[in-house]
Amino acid sequence: xSLCRYLPVPSDRMAIxxxxxxxxxxxxxxxxxAGTTHFSMGLYGTLGIDFENRLFTTxxxxxxxxxxxxxxxxxxxxxxxxxxxxxxxxxxASSVSAVIGTDIKGVCNYMQNEVKAKLVSxxxxxxxxxxxxxxxEVYKLLVKNLPQKSDKIDGSYNILGASMGRYRMESDxxxxxxxxxxxxxxxxxxxLCCDTTVEQIKNMAAVSLNLVFCSEALExxxxxxxxxxxxxxxxPPYGYKKxxxxxxxxxxxxxxxxxPALMAELGKKxxxxxxxxMYAMMGGLKKRPQAVVKADYDTVCCIAxxxxxxxxxxxxxxxxxxxxxxxxxxxxxxxxADEKERLDIFRSLQxxxxxxxxxxxxxxxxxxxxxxISAPVINGSQVATHLPFMGIKGADYLMETIELYYQQLY
Amino acid sequence: xxxxGKDLVAKLKPLSSVESIKxxxxxxxxxxxxxxxxxxxxxxxxxxxxxxLLVVVGTDECTYYTKSMTLHSERFGGPGGxxxxxxxxxxxxxxxxxxxxxxxxxxxxxxxxxxxxxxVTTCVVEVIGxxxxxxxxxxxxxxxxxxxxxxxxxxxxxxxxPGLERTITACFDMMEKVPQNDTANVLGQRxxxxxxxxxxxxxxxxxVKIGMQLPAGTTxxxxxxxxxxxxxxxxxxxxxPLAKKMKARFGIPYVYFNKFVYPDxxxxxxxxxxxxxxxxxPEEIAAYYNEAKEAVTAAGKALGxxxxxxxxxxxYCFEMNAFLASLGMVPQVIQTNRFSEENDYYVQEIxxxxxxxxxxxxxxxxxxxxxxxxxxxxxxGHEFGARLRKKGIAIVHSDAAGSMLGFEVTNYLLKQIxxxxxxxxxxxxxxxx
Numbered sequence: 001x002s003l004c005r006y007l008p009v010p011s012d013r014m015a016i017x018x019x020x021x022x023x024x025x026x027x028x029x030x031x032x033x034a035g036t037t038h039f040s041m042g043l044y045g046t047l048g049i050d051f052e053n054r055l056f057t058t059x060x061x062x063x064x065x066x067x068x069x070x071x072x073x074x075x076x077x078x079x080x081x082x083x084x085x086x087x088x089x090x091x092x093a094s095s096v097s098a099v100i101g102t103d104i105k106g107v108c109n110y111m112q113n114e115v116k117a118k119l120v121s122x123x124x125x126x127x128x129x130x131x132x133x134x135x136x137e138v139y140k141l142l143v144k145n146l147p148q149k150s151d152k153i154d155g156s157y158n159i160l161g162a163s164m165g166r167y168r169m170e171s172d173x174x175x176x177x178x179x180x181x182x183x184x185x186x187x188x189x190x191x192l193c194c195d196t197t198v199e200q201i202k203n204m205a206a207v208s209l210n211l212v213f214c215s216e217a218l219e220x221x222x223x224x225x226x227x228x229x230x231x232x233x234x235x236p237p238y239g240y241k242k243x244x245x246x247x248x249x250x251x252x253x254x255x256x257x258x259x260p261a262l263m264a265e266l267g268k269k270x271x272x273x274x275x276x277x278m279y280a281m282m283g284g285l286k287k288r289p290q291a292v293v294k295a296d297y298d299t300v301c302c303i304a305x306x307x308x309x310x311x312x313x314x315x316x317x318x319x320x321x322x323x324x325x326x327x328x329x330x331x332x333x334x335x336x337a338d339e340k341e342r343l344d345i346f347r348s349l350q351x352x353x354x355x356x357x358x359x360x361x362x363x364x365x366x367x368x369x370x371x372x373i374s375a376p377v378i379n380g381s382q383v384a385t386h387l388p389f390m391g392i393k394g395a396d397y398l399m400e401t402i403e404l405y406y407q408q409l410y
Numbered sequence: 411x412x413x414x415g416k417d418l419v420a421k422l423k424p425l426s427s428v429e430s431i432k433x434x435x436x437x438x439x440x441x442x443x444x445x446x447x448x449x450x451x452x453x454x455x456x457x458x459x460x461x462x463l464l465v466v467v468g469t470d471e472c473t474y475y476t477k478s479m480t481l482h483s484e485r486f487g488g489p490g491g492x493x494x495x496x497x498x499x500x501x502x503x504x505x506x507x508x509x510x511x512x513x514x515x516x517x518x519x520x521x522x523x524x525x526x527x528x529x530v531t532t533c534v535v536e537v538i539g540x541x542x543x544x545x546x547x548x549x550x551x552x553x554x555x556x557x558x559x560x561x562x563x564x565x566x567x568x569x570x571x572p573g574l575e576r577t578i579t580a581c582f583d584m585m586e587k588v589p590q591n592d593t594a595n596v597l598g599q600r601x602x603x604x605x606x607x608x609x610x611x612x613x614x615x616x617x618v619k620i621g622m623q624l625p626a627g628t629t630x631x632x633x634x635x636x637x638x639x640x641x642x643x644x645x646x647x648x649x650x651p652l653a654k655k656m657k658a659r660f661g662i663p664y665v666y667f668n669k670f671v672y673p674d675x676x677x678x679x680x681x682x683x684x685x686x687x688x689x690x691x692p693e694e695i696a697a698y699y700n701e702a703k704e705a706v707t708a709a710g711k712a713l714g715x716x717x718x719x720x721x722x723x724x725x726y727c728f729e730m731n732a733f734l735a736s737l738g739m740v741p742q743v744i745q746t747n748r749f750s751e752e753n754d755y756y757v758q759e760i761x762x763x764x765x766x767x768x769x770x771x772x773x774x775x776x777x778x779x780x781x782x783x784x785x786x787x788x789x790x791g792h793e794f795g796a797r798l799r800k801k802g803i804a805i806v807h808s809d810a811a812g813s814m815l816g817f818e819v820t821n822y823l824l825k826q827i828x829x830x831x832x833x834x835x836x837x838x839x840x841x842x843x
Contacts, residue, residue: 002514004495011470033564035447039475056440076440083413127500
């Protein structure tokens, strides 16, 4: 990639910070020039993250850069510990401290003796990859540092892989929590990393099941399985069939039956959906429905599968981040490092259902039917926390757009 | 939380002990929100130059935030507009970014056909030492368009103003020797439009044509022809380096007409400007001067003893604080990220009346505890009004002053302070002070 005309793919560091800011009773301290922190507030605000009195910067002077002096960082750690008495201080490197090779981990190690808060260091300065890598790292580091052995709480679960950077993530969490309650009467403990607390993360080992929303959280789930014996289910519930599969897998792992009322509702929706493609073809569509999907890896895979079930030819499955962070990615999901190549795909589309982000949708002409399903959000803002893409409600919502698209094809 | 306001206040230094910016302490080591960076300043400046393309060279993060800032900007042309980036990865950091830049530039020229390009480098580029001055010169030669490098590493400066300063100074390279006309250039207006100012109205009344307005809104052609001006009006310190260069190369004098609030200073600046222009001073100016003097006398009676903390405003920091101190107001803390010898006169003026504490700006989180110690009546700058009200403090609004120059600045300031002081009386009662 050389020229970037729109927004670049967010870095590992950005994902680490937006995830950590979602963990209450903790503070985030950036060791780097203050301007980056100030500039970043705009993004975190649009993601719905509360960062007031949570996000701090040390700033850095030329002396710090040239001489490698970390006094400023040491003092800032002591100051935050004394002033805010947080349970945890996450100390995050900047691109500058990463390039000059500041040993953030080392500083945290020796400073740990001088402060009450637990210090957790993140040395990624934005050069290890994009936000996919950052999410993978942050989930791993959190589960390795915070959860403690505790008595099991029957009927409880954690969510892993709920990134606040993902469009409508809070809505998806809300929908899955509702499903878990209605289907099994189960209650959530921690959610990495969306509206959770240090206390909840410490208590992660108490649950009977972990739900994994994305591939980036699989290593963390494996770690928790190995260390605390907690099984996990990795089946993001997009679409009716996948929601059914998700419930069945949870049922098997938790040893609880699915509530009959929910099963009946989902069964009916699944049957109706199965007829959709057939009716559409009988109605005289001018062409075979085709779609393009661009989003995070798991969203792309699952929504593309849902569309395929509805009779779509999904011509492009485009991942918003590099596939380095995905374990065994399927070959037909592509990441385009070259922005132009990706933009050209969207510019060439005609009479297509486009499920993507605002920048991609902006490239499409008006013969296409478009729905925003992923970040970045440029037009308007994300306010609601009850409009999911996951679960029954999410599938219903996608169905409305599919029906709208069909109307354009008659 | 256990922040001790007394300890914080004890860390601050009195103004009398400050000799350079290094003597001004940060209120705390851990800051929120921290200052803006010069990259943002550079972006603001390029936004004001039609036909110029902003190319940010840096990490995903720096480029992401800068692009985000321009997404809804009409000046930049929205999401597909004239802000693009060259994003550096680990490979570029190790082996240099020159090949990537050359490749990207080819695409830039083909797709955007820019009249000029600013290559704005960020912290990492400066740390790895890529020579963007040389790269800009090479690209300029290769493509026959002006390409300027603007360095915006934040670890060498305190806020975003150097980014503005360096960008407008870089425009000097585009200026050509051209025959003189009777225009006046306006240099350094950061916010608002010049044509809404009192100064503009007086110039128009006197028949003076305005030339280049950098960075308030100009074109590449206007920059190329800027040396035709009879005089440069410098309305902010950020334009001083450019004005000095233009004086040295083209012999164009400049008048320093900052956002002054002392009526005498404003009157003197008007006189100096119109003398250079060789046209008589419009009659209204003397009348405005007298009105402003009367407003000062009237306000002085009401504002004596009113204390305040100075944050960040469009005014000329030390001149404005000296003016308020001369009215009997009490600056308890002055937050500033700039301090130089040019401030000496006004510092001495302040010290004749009082010796306020000083600290760096843009750290409002711990400032809450300073309010609890000092109980100021007013806060000047950006803060959260409801939060301050609970502490018995009223905000003095100042953003509108961004697009003012002349006696209107004095009148506006006095009006805002008088209103806020009345509000503070109520708020202090509510807070039991």
